[in-house]
Amino acid sequence: MMHLASGHTAEALQGEELERQERDFQGYTNGMVRLNPGRWLFPADYTSFADKLYRFKFRKSDVVVMTWPKCGTTWMQEIVWTMKNNPDLNNPEAKIPTRRRVHFLDFDMLTSSKNIPSYENNPACMAAFRKVYPNGNIKDGVMLQLVEATPDPRTIKTHLPFSLLSPDLLDTAKVVYLARNPKDVVVSYLHHSRILRLHGYTGSMDQFVQYFVDDDLVYGPYWLHVKEALEKRDHPNLHFIFFEDLKRNNMVELRKLNKFLDTNMTEEQLEKVAKYTSFSEMKIREEAIDSLKEDQHLREDMISTEGGFFRKGEVGDWKQKLSPQHQAKIDQWMDRYTKDFDLPFPCSS
Ligand code: PPS
Numbered sequence: 001m002m003h004l005a006s007g008h009t010a011e012a013l014q015g016e017e018l019e020r021q022e023r024d025f026q027g028y029t030n031g032m033v034r035l036n037p038g039r040w041l042f043p044a045d046y047t048s049f050a051d052k053l054y055r056f057k058f059r060k061s062d063v064v065v066m067t068w069p070k071c072g073t074t075w076m077q078e079i080v081w082t083m084k085n086n087p088d089l090n091n092p093e094a095k096i097p098t099r100r101r102v103h104f105l106d107f108d109m110l111t112s113s114k115n116i117p118s119y120e121n122n123p124a125c126m127a128a129f130r131k132v133y134p135n136g137n138i139k140d141g142v143m144l145q146l147v148e149a150t151p152d153p154r155t156i157k158t159h160l161p162f163s164l165l166s167p168d169l170l171d172t173a174k175v176v177y178l179a180r181n182p183k184d185v186v187v188s189y190l191h192h193s194r195i196l197r198l199h200g201y202t203g204s205m206d207q208f209v210q211y212f213v214d215d216d217l218v219y220g221p222y223w224l225h226v227k228e229a230l231e232k233r234d235h236p237n238l239h240f241i242f243f244e245d246l247k248r249n250n251m252v253e254l255r256k257l258n259k260f261l262d263t264n265m266t267e268e269q270l271e272k273v274a275k276y277t278s279f280s281e282m283k284i285r286e287e288a289i290d291s292l293k294e295d296q297h298l299r300e301d302m303i304s305t306e307g308g309f310f311r312k313g314e315v316g317d318w319k320q321k322l323s324p325q326h327q328a329k330i331d332q333w334m335d336r337y338t339k340d341f342d343l344p345f346p347c348s349s
Helices: 015-024 046-054 073-085 123-132 142-149 182-195 205-213 222-231 243-248 250-260 267-276 279-288 300-306 324-338
Strands: 009-012 032-036 040-043 063-067 155-158 174-179 238-242
Touching (some): 032 046, 073 155, 073 174, 073 250, 073 279, 182 222, 182 300, 182 324, 205 324, 238 243, 238 250, 243 250
Parallel strands (some): 063 174
Antiparallel strands (some): 009 032
């Protein structure tokens, strides 16, 4: 057992539990750890970065986009970065793919999978790293160091919950927290876990829904992740938003973000950003310069039948995908864990 700076203990998964994870997720090739309290589940490599992540120093001008996987992170990364750096849509840096402008703070723990090229064998990533750290040590975390080297104002992506990041985070930087109907999250995370080699999921939808409600997916448990954010919702540096509201009342939410981020954009600028960050425009733009493909992270054979990273971008696709049994299972899970949430959670839309 390992004691972490965050106050958690990390214990390696063993026996049948580890065998099951490694059988169903063929990208998990280097072991897994469970953190307590919380039962957070991560690839074992998390322990190499946990204390660095917890002690990561945020800056006053940072905006952190915090989400559980598949809640609309990439969409929000693009919205925040564009509002802060490209309000007139004329910044040449916007041509760089979103994920190479807004780095993923905790990504390093996911890169040791033998299913994807190592950093050393990933020319695009190494070029970005060597440009800023000619003699940098990969073992200190490529993404961690790239976030460090990003010029202000930084927009930073994380899937970590508040309890695994610096307790000063909200008193230092701004956080945009995006949550999504868990039924759409399950459908999207299942696709993601199949198409991304670093997960390499080979099991069924039945099993995946079971993993979800048992809080046995990487970055789980979802409900606790959301709960930690909801508890801090009144902090002036936290903006809590639902994917569903962003989709249905896009301009209303962009106006709220404009206020929260102090970006002082005009109505006309916001309307242009709304169009620029719409699903259809982001899909065309990002797929033309697809950095996930470039990094060989995607299973190309799935893209034509199932869709790529930009799959559907809709509210309620779960109605087409989840059986009544899956829905009932997630409803029960919602009842058990979210009854003390002090705001209605979109689970029927
Ligand atoms: S990740 O990998 O965890 O960071 O994924 P994340 O970006 O959080 O979520 C991916 C889902 O968001 C959809 N998406 C969008 N929806 C609406 N508008 C825009 N612009 C947009 N961009 C991405 C994406 O399609 C994934 O959802 P699904 O339901 O799978 O389509």
